[in-house]
Amino acid sequence: MTPEDQRRLDELYARFSELRPRSIGYPCNQTFDYAPLFRFLEFSSNNLGDPFAGSNYRLNTHQFEREAVEQFARYAQAPEGDWWGYVTNGGTEGNMYGLYVARELHPNGMVYFSEDTHYSVAKILRLQHTRNIMIKSQPNGQLDYDDLRETLRIHRDVPPIIFANIGSTMTGAVDDLAKIREILEDLAIGEHYIHADCALSGMILPFVEKPQPWNFAHGADSISISGHKFLGCPLPCGIALAKKHNVDRIARSVEYVGALDTTISGSRSAITPLMMWYRLRELGDHGIRQLVQRCLGLAVYAVEKLRSAGIEAWRHDENSVTVVFPRPPESLREKWVIAPKKKIGHLITLPPMNEAVIDEFVSDFTAALKA
Ligand SMILES: Cc1ncc(COP(=O)(O)O)c(C=O)c1O
The missing domain is CATH 3.40.640.10 (Type I PLP-dependent aspartate aminotransferase-like (Major domain))
Incomplete structure (x- = not known):
């Protein structure tokens, strides 16, 4: 391993760490500890x-x-x-x-x-x-x-x-x-x-x-x-x-x-x-149930937050953690990892997503629409 190799690994680690909370368009829970x-x-x-x-x-x-x-x-x-x-x-x-x-x-x-x-x-x-x-x-x-x-x-x-x-x-x-x-x-x-x-x-x-x-x-x-x-x-x-x-x-x-x-x-x-x-x-049935409730609660929050910003967001039903909205401007994809398809985009409310991440996303989305 050369110092350059080491630098590249450190850089990759830093990039992954930065991207984790912004990868909101893919359905992966990224909060776990398998140490x-x-x-x-x-x-x-x-x-x-x-x-x-x-x-x-x-x-x-x-x-x-x-x-x-x-x-x-x-x-x-x-x-x-x-x-x-x-x-x-x-x-x-x-x-x-x-x-x-x-x-x-x-x-x-x-x-x-x-x-x-x-x-x-x-x-x-x-x-x-x-x-x-x-x-x-x-x-x-x-x-x-x-x-x-x-x-x-x-x-x-x-x-x-x-x-x-x-x-x-x-x-x-x-x-x-x-x-x-x-x-x-x-x-x-x-x-x-x-x-x-x-x-x-x-x-x-x-x-x-x-x-x-x-x-x-x-x-x-x-x-x-x-x-x-x-x-x-x-x-x-x-x-x-x-x-x-x-x-x-x-x-x-x-x-x-x-x-x-x-x-x-x-x-x-x-x-x-x-x-x-x-x-x-580690989670047990009780822990999984709590996690499900938390994610569904966040999905309700995200729909409300987007709608109150004038963005037409919806969920398929009350059991869905997928929050759908109109395809956002391309500029939003510089910061956020979202997966738009045709006329729609979505975010998926799995950890580490929380209310603060949703607020930041909605604020960036609104600013991108105005730009
Ligand atoms: C509904 C559905 N089916 C299948 C797949 C493929 O699953 P995997 O990526 O685990 O191979 C996905 C992936 O996003 C999916 O959303």
Whole structure:
């Protein structure tokens, strides 16, 4: 390491520290302390294989992974004795997993997803060569149910694989699983599959008073939740959950690693499952509920503050931490990390956001509009 190398690292650290409170457009909780786990970075650990089936590579954290996944399964009301899951590399891999299981069960199936579905899903479908149709969205970001019904009606002979957004990226919109199932029933489509992309909201809805239908109990066959979003984690990760009897149909045993090849990646991080386990233990259900309440309270505050400054802000519903507003002037992006798309922008009220950060953002936004 030269002094120049050291200087560059110090500069990077200073830049990250400065950007953290201003990264308001991305759904990542950035307030956490995993220091007690740093000592595990001494090892070349690896969680390859199925966490429930063991592997020859013994420097793994499968036991912790199982316990973490079990907790997510409880939050998602997974069917007792008929669920399976693992810690993924992020929400994208969890969605890929759900769509993979769906495609293996229904090789001729047609995937339906909305205009507001995360961009990575179109890529997954291309990779998997799965037939698919994009359904229109309503202005609030939810699926257009009339378009879904009409499109399903035309393709009634093909098993539908519905990709539901449980908290869309831009507006936090939650597609209504009850309505989707009603449409499937009306059209007498018996054979179908529903995957729920619960990237951010999968850790919010279990802890609110009036959650929308979103999980296994409401008809989902598989679920993806991001770990680095609501809970927060310095390494991207997520949880894939699916019904065990479906996973069993696609599992393959691999002799070289002595593991069941049920996951998408071979080598997998042993650190992220440990971090998820640690975070869940540290917060407990009570701590997560408090965090959810705090974030939702801040979202209410942000909407009010923006509106009182004359900026037309809104939330999809009372369970959303995504505050949507008209696309701000480009100049605002010099200081603030926001993620505008077409005519809208948003901020997401996760830590370290607080009232003071919102006040500063609204003041800068107002000044930029006047400039
Ligand atoms: C709704 C939704 N689905 C999927 C993803 C992809 O998740 P990840 O970035 O964890 O791979 C995102 C990311 O923002 C998202 O908002």
